[in-house]
Amino acid sequence: MTHTPRTPEHFDPIPHTLSGGGFCISAMRTLLETIYRSLHGHFGRQNWWPGDTPFEIAVGAVLTQNTSWKNVAKAIDNLKDAGALTPWAMARLSRDELEELIRPSGFFRVKARRLGHFLEYLSGEWGGDLDAALAGELSSARERLLGVSGIGPETADSILLYAGGRPVFVVDAYTKRVLARHDIIDDTASYHDIQVLFMDHLPHDTELFNDFHAQFVAVGKKYCRPKNPRCSECPLGGLLPEKEIRSS
DNA sequence: GCCCAGGTGGGTA
DNA sequence: TACCCACATGGG
Numbered sequence: 723m724t725h726t727p728r729t730p731e732h733f734d735p736i737p738h739t740l741s742g743g744g745f746c747i748s749a750m751r752t753l754l755e756t757i758y759r760s761l762h763g764h765f766g767r768q769n770w771w772p773g774d775t776p777f778e779i780a781v782g783a784v785l786t787q788n789t790s791w792k793n794v795a796k797a798i799d800n801l802k803d804a805g806a807l808t809p810w811a812m813a814r815l816s817r818d819e820l821e822e823l824i825r826p827s828g829f830f831r832v833k834a835r836r837l838g839h840f841l842e843y844l845s846g847e848w849g850g851d852l853d854a855a856l857a858g859e860l861s862s863a864r865e866r867l868l869g870v871s872g873i874g875p876e877t878a879d880s881i882l883l884y885a886g887g888r889p890v891f892v893v894d895a896y897t898k899r900v901l902a903r904h905d906i907i908d909d910t911a912s913y914h915d916i917q918v919l920f921m922d923h924l925p926h927d928t929e930l931f932n933d934f935h936a937q938f939v940a941v942g943k944k945y946c947r948p949k950n951p952r953c954s955e956c957p958l959g960g961l962l963p964e965k966e967i968r969s970s
Numbered sequence: 971g972c973c974c975a976g977g978t979g980g981g982t983a
Numbered sequence: 984t985a986c987c988c989a990c991a992t993g994g995g
Binding site for chain 2: 783784787793832836872873876892942948
Binding site for chain 3: 788789790792793796797825826827828829830831832833910
């Protein structure tokens with residue numbers, strides 16, 4: 723299947739805020755917009771994140787740290803079957819019980835400890851009210867999450883965006899790989915550098931940030947793989963720098 | 971058998 | 984700041 727990334731009629735409209743203005747639109751904004759349109763046109767809206775409640779989404783964000791989602795799904799199922807997918811129910815589990823339930827997600831001892839820290843934070847600071855913890859001034863909510871041991875920038879931003887509906891851009895390994903291969907970032911770019919790239923050039927729109935990140939995951943899994951990338955079939959293939967063009 | 975997966979924190983130079 | 988390492992299971 724071939725794709726022509728620059729044919730807008732194939733794409734669903736992106737949020738109207740992207741097409742407004744009337745002032746000079748930066749080249750970077752245009753590039754990011756083209757990437758999003760290309761991916762969205764190919765994969766369609768992703769409707770992320772898997773999870774029925776904000777707490778389930780937050781737990782999934784911790785469990786998926788450096789772990790494939792399939793393994794996380796088993797752990798989530800275990801927690802669901804045990805009725806442990808509320809802050810109060812999970813807090814009643816012993817550490818051993820929690821470890822056993824999340825074992826399929828890997829790193830289960832460290833992740834059980836991290837969930838424990840998260841629960842302590844929720845109950846201690848917010849009476850177990852996750853919605854309240856994610857509300858208020860965005861940078862403050864983010865800083866507080868980052869103060870929880872085991873919640874780093876990606877996990878904090880995933881919780882804010884997908885559990886809290888807050889407009890923050892989530893950067894992950896897929897995002898870095900795709901951008902680096904297209905010479906849009908340097909290999910050494912930090913999480914913050916990459917996040918700023920998106921948040922300085924795109925409207926702070928929760929739906930856009932939600933779907934854009936999900937699109938990076940989709941293209942990273944299917945085409946922009948660590949080894950043997952399938953650039954010739956990729957919806958971003960037309961945006962490759964010459965040196966990066968590879969056969970599939 | 972080997973590599974990889976939707977990171978993070980701690981240690982060291 | 985910039986690396987290196989431990990952390991663990993399950994699928995391709």
